[in-house]
Amino acid sequence: MIEIPHIVAHRGASIEAPENTIAAFRVAGARGAKWIECDVTLSSDDKCVLIHDETLERTTNGTGPIHQSDLASLRTLDAGGWFSDIYKGERIPTLSDTLETLYYMEMGANLEIKPSGCDPVRLCHEVIAELERARDLPILISSFDDIAVAEMRKHAPEIPCGWLLETLPKDWKAEYARLGASAIHIDHAALTPVSAAEIVDAGVPLVCYTINDVERAKELFSWGVTSVITDDPAKLLTAIPRRPFAAHR
Ligand code: G3P
């Protein structure tokens, strides 16, 4: 299992730059983040692109479902102007652009597979093909979609894959083993010191999202959490530059 840094930049440094853009990934790197988290899905012509929502309205000047636009038309859209004028003209990145940027910045990624509307199996196969060309990069896959997690485990068992959750199921240990996942990624609000200890004591890497508050991040580390995903890596890395000692349980 690769080492997951203690701070991961959610959709890039998304408090300072438009989420899921190369600009946000560059800002994250400039702030000292070693990894970004980003959301990958498919265009209508089955190209891997980065965007969080199922539709284009919130984060671009386009309209409609992402899966109904091909890559060429997605690349004409402005994915930065909604955030601020200085990011006008920023594009929806392909996964390929992103991997190249990460390579040159010596960064890694938690790549969240977000089928929302496209075929999860097809998406996984396209992601695996892209990652074949980026074997040197530290990559941790995750997904809320159990079909995607199972597909990744089956066809790319060498790539670590986290099980992404909003809440922790009672029988999480059995399901985690069945999926063959390599980490649990969970909404921090769903964790208690007891449930965190159960996961940590089982030797399972524990990644939490989305924490922008320093004191809360410190508390989670004191529970043994491996990594926190934040919109504001500059703030968290300034306050917590190294993994706190208590996290090495
Ligand atoms: O991967 C952690 C987090 O990004 C999951 O939720 O909606 O921000 O993709 P969301």
Ligand code: MG
């Ligand atoms: Mg995500």
